[in-house]
Amino acid sequence: MTGTTRGTQTYGAILTYLRREISAGSLEPGQSVPSESELCARFETSRGPVRQALGILRDEGLISSGRGRRSVVLETVPVQPFDVALSFTQWCREMGMEPGQRTESMTRAWATRAQADSLEIDPGDPIVELLRLRFADGVPIMLERLCYPYDVGRHVLSFDPDSGSVYERLIASGVDIHHATRILDAVAADEDDARLLGVQEGAPLMRLRRRAFTIEGRPIEWSDDRYLPSHARFASTTVRGASNGLSMLKGL
Amino acid sequence: MTGTTRGTQTYGAILTYLRREISAGSLEPGQSVPSESELCARFETSRGPVRQALGILRDEGLISSGRGRRSVVLETVPVQPFDVALSFTQWCREMGMEPGQRTESMTRAWATRAQADSLEIDPGDPIVELLRLRFADGVPIMLERLCYPYDVGRHVLSFDPDSGSVYERLIASGVDIHHATRILDAVAADEDDARLLGVQEGAPLMRLRRRAFTIEGRPIEWSDDRYLPSHARFASTTVRGASNGLSMLKGL
């Protein structure tokens, strides 16, 4: 360790440095990234942390490496790591837009068969449902349907969902979301979607369904977000040799 | 190195072993993955390769790790690495379906403004366009529009696109696709889409636009694939602490 790293890990400092160089344009697409040994010298460290940082950038699709050649910066879509999609508010701010929201309904209900399957509870068990319309700069962008088992959702019921992030509320209540699976597809707007999002019934919408889990693997959230395709799209970069989590599903 | 690894790298052998255990169900969701030291002993290797294999599984969303705890197998969507989406044929086979295709048109044309921008050539420059309908088990699933600059696409013109993979043809011709960017959104079926895919005009389709690049960063393919959402969906798993390449885009 060099001691010059700002309170965090060495590889994190290298990562931040390279990300800044790339996003600021000091390292343009097509240009070579400094070699591992140059980075070792600059950060007074060994190859381990340097390779760790480069590996992360490779998986994110920002650079490409290969035996014998120096790494090069790739021409990429502007990447906002998708984790922020866990929080619409945060994502919106990073896009330079002003987030807004209006809760259409928040109800205590009983799980339908589909909801019960998704949350791994029994049909008829109590749940908390939330329907929220999300805005960016005042324009409706997304309709969010959230569904929690009651013992999780009760932390939301006693909370004004227009006043802040549901996620932060859950975390503050000791609910620990550890990982999530997402499925993207396209659906036609139904009557509710059309009315609230201001499109015609049948208009194409992006649907992002999410299931969030605790570390023990218990599902604690199910959501169905419907985006206006004109305002939100999803992107991914693949580099040969790097892995990315996107996959394609068959059938229903 | 142990020497017992089957001709490849140590970390690859560990990766294969763990993947098989997970997909065969010997390691069920929620169960602990063998600890690093157990894997070191089993494969007679050091922590390096073991950690490399575990890191890949973590990025793929198959397992979750954390300081102090043992890694656990996650409940995930069945993952087919998305690289295979570069080849519809291959993806289809891995899904246990029989791929089919019918080329609707293959033309030498001149780049429109949008195509020129995407391929980084000038409007009016010669290009090769390909329109193909793709089947799985005889059912139309996807409509594929491909577009190449002429010097790349000419390798396709002299080739029966119904006889095999365009990708393999390009690679055999010395065209080296190195990385690709993809954008997913939803569109309404236009007249051509509706007729060929057998849906009503205006029906929601998943659109996957792709740009493929050489290692030098030159764009050599632009494609617009439109999937029936009933037959193809896209999925991704995020684990806290692991990076994945999916991101969300604003605006146009």
Place this chain on the structure above:
DNA sequence: GTTCGGAACTTGTATATACATCTATCGACA
């Protein structure tokens, strides 16, 4: 029986080294 503390274990991070394998470059030679 309950609670607290500590030991043992696990993963995360870092160092130093070695060799394999591929690329780029430059100089010798024709």
Place this chain on the structure above:
DNA sequence: TGTCGATAGATGTATATACAAGTTCCGAAC
């Protein structure tokens, strides 16, 4: 001038070690 080959340098892979930091679990003290 052009081609070929050697060489230096790059990343990929593997080993061995060390310490940091978090979790689990068991036993001692109360």
